[in-house]
Amino acid sequence: MSEHIAHHDEHRDDEGSKLGIWLFIFTELLFFGGLFITYAVYRHGNQEAFHLAGKELNVTIGTINTVILLISSMTIAMATTSIQKKDKRTTLALIAITLVLALVFLVNKYFEWSAKIDHGIWPGSPLLEELGRGDTLFFGLYYFMTGLHALHIIIGMVLIAVIYRRVKNDRLTHDNFQLLENGGLYWHLVDLIWIFLFPLFYLIA
Amino acid sequence: MSSKQTESTGYRSYLEEDGGRKGIYKWILSTDHKRIGLLYLYTMMGWFVIGVVLGLLMKLELIAPGKTLMEAQAYNATFTVHGVIMIFLIVIPGLPAVFGNFMLPIQIGAKDVFFPRLNLFSWYIYVFGGILVIISLFGNGAPDTGWTFYAPYSFKTGTNMLPAALGAFVLGFSSILTGLNFIVTIHRMRAPGMTWFKMPLFPWTLYGTGWIQLLATPVVGITLLMVAGERILGIGFFDPTKGGDPLLYQHLFWIYSHPAVYIMILPAMGAVSEIIPTFAKKTIFGYKAIVFSTLAIAFVGYFVWGHHMYTSGMSGTALWAFSLLTFIVAIPSAIKVFNWISTMHQGSISTEVPFLWAASFIFIFMIGGLTGLVLGSLATDVHVHDTAFVVAHFHFIVFGGVGFAFFGAIHYWFSKIFGRKYDPSWAKTGWITFFIGFVTLYGPMFYLGIKGMPRRYFDYLEEFHGPNIISTLGALVMIAGFVIILVNLIKSARSGEKTSEMNPWGGTNLEWQVPTPPPLENFDEIPTIDKATYKYD
Amino acid sequence: MSDTNHHIVPYRTYGLILVLLLVLTGISVAVTQIELSRWATLAALLLACTKSVFVLAVFMHLKFDHTIYKVMVVFIMLVMAAVIVLTFFDYGFR
Secondary structure (H helix, E strand, O other), X not given: OOOOXXXXXXXXXXXXXXXXXXXXXXXXXXXXXXXXXXHHXXXXXXXXXXXXXXXOOOHHHHHHHHHHHHHHHHHHHHHHHHHHOOOHHHHHHHHHHHHHHHHHHHHHHHHHHHHHHHOOOOOOOHHHHHHOHHXXXXXXXXXXXXXXXXXXXXXXXXXXXXXXXXXXXXXXXXXXXXXXXXXXXXXXXXXHHHHHHHHHHXXXX | OEOOOOOOOOOOEOOOOOOOOOOOHHHHXXXXXXXXXXXXXXXXXXXXXXXXXXXHHHHHHOOOOOOOOOOXXXXXXXXXXXXXXXXXXXXXXXXXXXXXXXXXXXXXXXXXXXXXXXXXXXXXXXXXXXXXXXXXXOOOOXXXXXXXXXXXXXXXXXXXXXXXXXXXXXXXXXXXXXXXXXXXXXXXXXXXXOOHHHOOHHHHHHHHHHHHHHHHHHHHHHHHHHHHHHHHHOOOOOOHHHOOOHHHHHHHHHHHHHHHHHHHHHHHHHHHHHHHHHHHOOXXXXXXXXXXXXXXXXXXXXXXXXXXXXXXXXXXXXXXXXXXXXXHHHHHHHHHHHHHXXXXXXXXXXXXXXXXXXXXXXXXXXXXXXHHHHHHOHHHHHHHOOEHHHHHHHHHHHHHHHHHHHHHHHHHOHHHHXXXXXXXXXXXXXXXHHHHHHHHHHHHHHHHHHHOOEOOOOOOOHHHHHHHHHHHHHXXXXXXXXXXXXXXXXXXXXXXXXXXXXXXXXXXXXXXXXXXXXXXXXXXXXXXXXXXXXXXX | OOOOOOOOOOHHHHHHHHHHHHHHHHHHHHHHXXXXXXXXXXXXXXXXXXXXXXXXXXXXXXXXXXXXXXXXXXXXXXXXXXXXXXXXXXXXXX
16 A cells, blocks of 8 residues: 655645635535524414424433534544644544434434334324324424435534545645534534524523 | 746647546546536536527427327426526526636636545536436326426425436536535635735635525525425425415525526626726726625625516515515626626727627616516515516526626637637627517517516417517527527537637636637736736736 | 644533524524414524534634634625525515
């Protein structure tokens, strides 16, 4: 295996790369923003129904998931510190922990959704039709928003896995780690979205 | 400005560089921003021809009341696909995809955009989105909802909404990524000495446009996904029977689609701002005013979307708020027009083809803009909403705006891009024919709208017959003009008189300081900028 | 624009922010278990905003980065807020 020497490529512009990921983050904010507008509008028009429907969601699981994402944000942020300190082992460990936490989040989500579906609640289900408008809208938004969020978690996991490999292969090092920083930024975005989803769906009962 | 260009040994134009590839791979695997700009040009031309044919079919249908060529269903599908193609495949990518890609790096003194591979990927996505639109034409038939895909019909119609919506979604990504690329390019790759206020106006408009592409497009993206959710899952967001509000669809749709028109027009205005000083041999009047009005249009443009919804059932508060904001957004556009005309005043005008397009752009754009005020004002809008008046307005301002600027730009930069000259007398003939046809086609629609002829109807009352005949004849003349222009451009690009003249028009920006056509990396050495732009001494 | 700064954030800082975030999360949950109804929601959202500021400033490094990023983020938030407000010009007054 040829030795890969990381060097500062004079044509490389890390700051520009960072600007690029921030701009992409802005698109994601607006993307979810449309759904938050929808939530606000329908919450405004169906206050009581949303309040009651919210009781169906499990605050404990929601809180655990929130805690999981917050910790994973910390671990991936710490990874930029460790890589700059040339501590490859710690970097790999932190990235791995982030990945595992993400997986646990998804597993929790799976159980949550399964429970709901067992109770007859899914988009367009007959039970929802019966329950009425506020419930239909609440759960429609719940599935759509948490589903879209989960999709972004999966994408984030793929990205973080790629970063893990590159750190392992010394393609990302203390003087060439913008991809790690960018991946971290993306991951924090995923965390940010959940920071708002959590109170809007789980804490309105 | 200093740049050392070696025109003798070692110079190869970008067209001669093939990256070791043969045939079509020279093109579709190249990350050279110049080739990518041309890829967009060629694919857009293909789509434009299809869009024009669909438009022609509509005009032929409308040449007489009752069924002429087709019934309502086919007509509805025709105007839908016409709109989808023209909006998402032509005017939104528009000048940025072609001229932004080709000229932006050169104008700011860079070798390429910041993310060249992402740039090529954006074109791939563009092609893929177009393919999805084509797919929607088969099976259950093209959507008949209008390009605006209003709910609840868009989730009830039996036609192929999903491929069309998905196509628009994918095309949105192409737009977002192009905007992102240009913003980073402008922030990070300006040549030494090129401060923000020494940057030419076309890049400035690409910058403002990039932000709109970035921030508005995701909203229509999520809206289309929500419609898909309605169709597939019956989720209920816009379904009144499930508590949803169809009006919310309109809000979300127009929160993108209004800023979208500024994506269309700002680069067009940027091109006009390049052309006019060159052919007036005079510094642009009020450079900073044009910069700030560009940013003002981009910003205020986010807050006027409700003017597409005056008759939909919004609250009274929303009505006056949006109308007020709409009037405000007209002001910066007017400032630009004032500045262009002031540039021409006491300049030394040469009526070359690019100038003819830019000057007629101002005329056509003004008509489009002023009729926009009729629509922006609540009381008058009630009378003309959903009539032919609206159709006339947006064709004047969008087709007239983007189209005229596009033709101006292609003629302006033609020799630089292709290293050949177009035939000026055919170009002028094409221009005047097109112009006369354009006004004849769309002018009568203002009258028809005021008189009450609805839009998106395949039939109309007998009293509207006369002006409709004139309009359809105008379409034929305009298309004839277009054919003349197109044939001239294609022939000239392939076998026109070769030229290596660096600066045929006497322009002042960096693109006129590089060889014709430019070499692969544009500059042998990145220049250092030491004087303001548009300086004619 | 300055080049990539090499400011290294200590692990401790990240740890402290996490603790802060967890505390704020705890408070959000506690506050909304009390039947304050509409004020509970407002409180929960304000707490979410506060948490976001910490994530943005420290985890996402905005505090240590070039000012232009802070400007952009604030700008985006303002635009989104304005759009929601305008939408409610309709829904709030029907």
